[in-house]
Amino acid sequence: MNKILIGRYIAGDSIVYKMDPRGKLVATILFIFVIFLANNPATYAILTIFSLVAVAATKLKGKVFWDGVKPIIWLILFTSLLQLFFTVGGKVYWQWMMLAVSSYGIINAIYIFIRFTLIVLISTVMTVTTMPLEIADAIEWLLTPLKLFKVPVDKIALVMSIALRFVPTLFDQTFKIMNAQRARGADFNNGGLITRAKAITPLLVPLFISSLETAIDLATAMESRGYRGDQGRTRYRILQWSLYDLINLVYFIILVILLLIFRTH
Amino acid sequence: MSIKFQKVSYVYSQGSPLEKKGLDNVSFELKDNSFTAIIGHTGSGKSTLMQHFNALLKPTSGQIKIAGSLITPETTDKHLKKLRRHVSLVFQFPETQLFENTVLDDIAFGPKNFGYDSEKAKASAQMWLDRVGLPKDIANRSPFELSGGQMRRVAIAGVLAYEPEILCLDEPGVGLDPRARAKMMQLFFEYQKAGHTIILVTHNMDDVAEYADDVLVMEKGRLIKHDVPQKIFNDRSWLKKHYLDEPRASLFASQLTNYTFTDLPLTKKELIAGIKYNLRK
Numbered sequence: 001m002n003k004i005l006i007g008r009y010i011a012g013d014s015i016v017y018k019m020d021p022r023g024k025l026v027a028t029i030l031f032i033f034v035i036f037l038a039n040n041p042a043t044y045a046i047l048t049i050f051s052l053v054a055v056a057a058t059k060l061k062g063k064v065f066w067d068g069v070k071p072i073i074w075l076i077l078f079t080s081l082l083q084l085f086f087t088v089g090g091k092v093y094w095q096w097m098m099l100a101v102s103s104y105g106i107i108n109a110i111y112i113f114i115r116f117t118l119i120v121l122i123s124t125v126m127t128v129t130t131m132p133l134e135i136a137d138a139i140e141w142l143l144t145p146l147k148l149f150k151v152p153v154d155k156i157a158l159v160m161s162i163a164l165r166f167v168p169t170l171f172d173q174t175f176k177i178m179n180a181q182r183a184r185g186a187d188f189n190n191g192g193l194i195t196r197a198k199a200i201t202p203l204l205v206p207l208f209i210s211s212l213e214t215a216i217d218l219a220t221a222m223e224s225r226g227y228r229g230d231q232g233r234t235r236y237r238i239l240q241w242s243l244y245d246l247i248n249l250v251y252f253i254i255l256v257i258l259l260l261i262f263r264t265h
Numbered sequence: 266m267s268i269k270f271q272k273v274s275y276v277y278s279q280g281s282p283l284e285k286k287g288l289d290n291v292s293f294e295l296k297d298n299s300f301t302a303i304i305g306h307t308g309s310g311k312s313t314l315m316q317h318f319n320a321l322l323k324p325t326s327g328q329i330k331i332a333g334s335l336i337t338p339e340t341t342d343k344h345l346k347k348l349r350r351h352v353s354l355v356f357q358f359p360e361t362q363l364f365e366n367t368v369l370d371d372i373a374f375g376p377k378n379f380g381y382d383s384e385k386a387k388a389s390a391q392m393w394l395d396r397v398g399l400p401k402d403i404a405n406r407s408p409f410e411l412s413g414g415q416m417r418r419v420a421i422a423g424v425l426a427y428e429p430e431i432l433c434l435d436e437p438g439v440g441l442d443p444r445a446r447a448k449m450m451q452l453f454f455e456y457q458k459a460g461h462t463i464i465l466v467t468h469n470m471d472d473v474a475e476y477a478d479d480v481l482v483m484e485k486g487r488l489i490k491h492d493v494p495q496k497i498f499n500d501r502s503w504l505k506k507h508y509l510d511e512p513r514a515s516l517f518a519s520q521l522t523n524y525t526f527t528d529l530p531l532t533k534k535e536l537i538a539g540i541k542y543n544l545r546k
Contacts, residue, residue, distance in 0.1 A: 091482065138278055173361075174359070176356065176361055177361060178355065179316070179321050179354075180354075180356050180359065180361070180362040181362060182321060182349065183319060183321065183349060183353055183354040183355075183356075183424070184353070184362070184374055184375040184378060184423060184424065185344065185346060185349055185350065185374075185375055185378025185379045185427075186374075186378060187378075190343070201364065202362075202364045202374065204364075205364035206361050206362055206363065206364050207360075210361055
């Protein structure tokens with residue numbers, strides 16, 4: 001249970017950490033689109049190099065990124081294999097019924113593999129170097145235009161931050177109640193599916209009740225300190241553009257320009 | 266059948282950057298049928314130590330002999346039910362563990378888990394409901410309708426209802442009013458006198474002086490002293506050095522500079538007796 005952490009933020013002090021979360025979030029999202037500009041070996045090589053430089057700039061251990069890729073490595077391999085066997089065209093090396101390995105297939109499989117891996121790597125760069133609350137702030141900023149359409153952006157942002165804030169609290173509480181019920185002879189680890197499902201009631205009921213109590217307490221505390229919804233709320237963490245974000249931006253623009261030059265038209 | 270800790274260490278999140286020593290080479294032996302208090306500051310390892318008594322935490326190294334079971338780092342979760350039948354634990358704010366539809370069902374949850382049949386469990390629940398001082402007519406009400414103090418008592422009845430031989434309590438009186446608190450401590454004291462072992466984690470030195478016959482003092486995960494309350498509280502400079510309070514009675518006595526006490530009074534009773542003796546002189 002101790003291993004479960006919300007987000008995967010790892011404290012650090014490299015240039016990537018100093019960048020504004022808004023810039024990082026936007027760059028990450030755009031990267032997913034930009035990656036489709038690549039369509040030949042040269043552009044894929046450029047993408048790979050740029051991504052690896054971003055990874056290196058975090059100054060974190062390689063294992064952190066491997067941990068990011070590991071959970072979906074099978075999905076990546078499976079998708080690549082589908083490309084490998086079902087793409088037609090080019091020189092055929094091997095064929096059996098519907099399945100064929102062709103030169104197009106091999107190239108496509110490699111491209112898909114690179115694309116997928118790079119997207120995961122770049123999103124890992126963002127999630128390990130940005131605190132969940134910073135990401136929430138960045139999302140709030142991105143949603144700001146929706147205010148024009150009367151979307152309660154501030155409230156959505158508040159809900160996000162509160163939810164993130166209480167994840168560890170909830171884990172603590174879960175752990176505590178589990179231990180208390182274990183001491184009373186509850187068994188969460190043994191028995192069939194139905195026994196286990198039943199065994200969870202003594203955990204869920206207290207957890208719901210304590211969550212509701214925490215929520216009520218929080219609401220009372222906020223009201224008593226004068227919180228009045230979205231009217232002119234000031235911030236503790238003020239997001240600011242800095243030189244580092246300029247680096248981020250310029251780096252990204254160079255990548256796009258290089259891709260546009262070297263891609264096959 | 267005593268409780269024996271041998272060189273027990275416990276490390277939190279071993280191997281991760283958050284690694285932290287919870288217990289550091291702790292060894293001691295507690296007698297059966299004793300009332301042991303564990304004292305120390307927040308973060309001194311009291312709660313970590315307590316969770317070792319029924320193997321909610323297993324030592325990273327060392328071993329524990331308790332109630333006929335042996336807990337080692339290799340102990341698995343499979344066969345702990347027998348141990349937990351004999352050694353029970355009441356956490357801080359135990360009222361958060363209530364979940365059943367009625368008070369009686371909630372108290373009977375533990376006994377049923379430990380093999381009481383339905384009738385026997387109900388009977389035991391009924392009996393302990395009475396013993397913790399709750400009115401009979403709340404038996405069929407929802408535990409969530411009760412007051413905080415009553416909920417606490419229901420939760421404690423739920424642990425006492427299967428009569429564990431060894432009962433570990435983490436600050437059971439916190440948040441109760443003084444009368445409810447005194448009553449609750451009295452209940453545990455009687456439970457000990459009926460032939461059970463009590464281990465109490467507390468900050469309240471008056472309770473230690475009043476009820477305990479053995480004290481473990483924890484600091485930074487280490488056991489720094491294991492002695493009877495009389496000896497621990499007698500060493501005033503040592504207490505001061507470790508920022509530990511003394512019972513109100515001995516503090517009061519120390520301010521009566523022209524009085525002489527043969528033994529340092531630790532409880533109200535002893536203090537009154539001591540003052541009477543001095544007045545008569």
